[in-house]
Amino acid sequence: MAVHAHPDDESSKGAATMARYRADGHPVLVVSCTGGERGDVLNPQLEDDIHVQRDIVQVRREEMRRAAEILDVEHTWLGFVDSGLPEGDPRPPLPDGCFALEPLEVPTEALVREIRRFRPHVMTTYDENGGYPHPDHIMTNRVSVEAFLAAGDADRFPDAGEPWQPLKLYYNQGFSKARLTAYHEALLARGAESPFGDWIARWDEQPERPVTTRVACSDFFAVRDEALLAHRTQIDPNGSFFALDLEAQAEVWPTEEYELALSHVETDDDEDDLFAGIPAEVAAADALATRADLPLVRDDRIAPTVEFHV
Template sequence: MSDRPLTLMAVHAHPDDEASGTGGLLARSAAEGVRTVLVTCTDGRCGDAPDGTKPGQPGHDPEAVVAVRRAELAKSCGILAVSQLELLGYGDSGMMGWDTNEAEGSFWTTPLDEAADRLAALMRRERPDVVVTYDENGFYGHPDHIQAHRITVAAIDRLADDERPAKLYWTAMPRTTMDALISRMTEAQQQEQQEQESEQGGRSEDGGPRDGDIPPLGLPDEAISTWVDIREHTDQKFDALSAHASQPDNAFFTALGRAEFARLLGVETFVRVRDTTGAPLPEKDIFAGLR
């Protein structure tokens, strides 16, 4: 074993992805003395403005959104005790099919070699023992998540054998957890609908999700290789998500309240795809075999 502190590198697409996907892992790792390096690939310009203005709507100022999201990211990193933040600075590509996918400077249009070379240089400098990013579908098909996956794999393949991380993981969610979240989300939507009906004195036609509307999401539980208990750090994850207040997608999670948030999201899960340690699976420690 080396005297050098263990280093974790998380490669994420946007400001706030670090909190939703790996907030607990980053906080737990820092508390255990692991050096944590967060790579954020895009500037988040296709996010909502603080007043709720959507991309493409009048009044949406991408540069102002970038500034707000950069400040939110810095606050989140402080909460999660991230050792080092690296910004690649590519333009947020927006959701798949948006015109912004093809905008000049977007991450989606960036040549793979260019971005992979930059990330490989960071890896050579930081020497991560463990790298975490998304699977080949970017977890849910977002072009920037897919591109983050691609450049991470390509960057590692550029490294010499003695420079490569010992372990590589994809973020993942077991189907049981996803089903519980969908159930809770449906319940919240139904409650909101009932409140609207009461205010309107009638019945709304929009009944929210129905059976069959939502395809199966997440992975079968047996496909998950790594289950990391983050219950001691769910307050940090909750606060990190809250720091990204300009993005309404986080509101559902923070609306759960701390207790239910910890109950539903007290474990972060991953799929191990490369390993040189021989640590047995399933595992409860992403650094198993390294300490």
């Protein structure tokens, strides 16, 4: 189960991994917490498209339907309203009724219901800073962690279905300085201009997030890109996502990266598989994964350090 804030996030963060696991026969569910209603049109080719501007909510739903079809994944809307990205100094307040202002237990119960219905062994989401400080991404982390902890407990949200305990929770860590630097150097080595130089130069001095898991998935980069392009309002086909050709990407950076945050199974910090440490008999036997008292053997959560206020 991959939990994301908005439609298009699933295609830019971990899409090739999902496509790989689908090809291996694993069911995959993408959960979109919001409909992306307050997102801007980021593709310059569509800036003056009156239909897109007028019907952005429906357009983004159709884009998500198409991306899920390309990735061959199941998809569900959690049903909350995009908070938008407040900008300015001081920042304006978040709009009433938006996802980031929901009481935590409300979206948590909604996600617990999906966990108990779909019954995943592995979940992915964003780190405590949202990957980048969008209020919906930060809220998605909080909801995902809380739902992971609650889903196997019969005393929590008893009306949300039979308890089910996922075994591992990961944070997506695809947009790293190391990856962008590898792309940048590969473009320069080929005599091409790089859009990543300024981005790298602006990178702050904060340490890189830890990476515990590298999933080889370059065979599915083309599927990832097709899913990305399905989100035509959000993705510029001439943008930096596509600056380095797929063959070069597979050569210099053939993996997608994750940070293991919570785990009920023993593993290490050098995984090549999101299912590492999960015995085959556990994966095959639903009853073994429903235990509410299954102890955490790893808890690397960090309290949120970015806050958005009304």
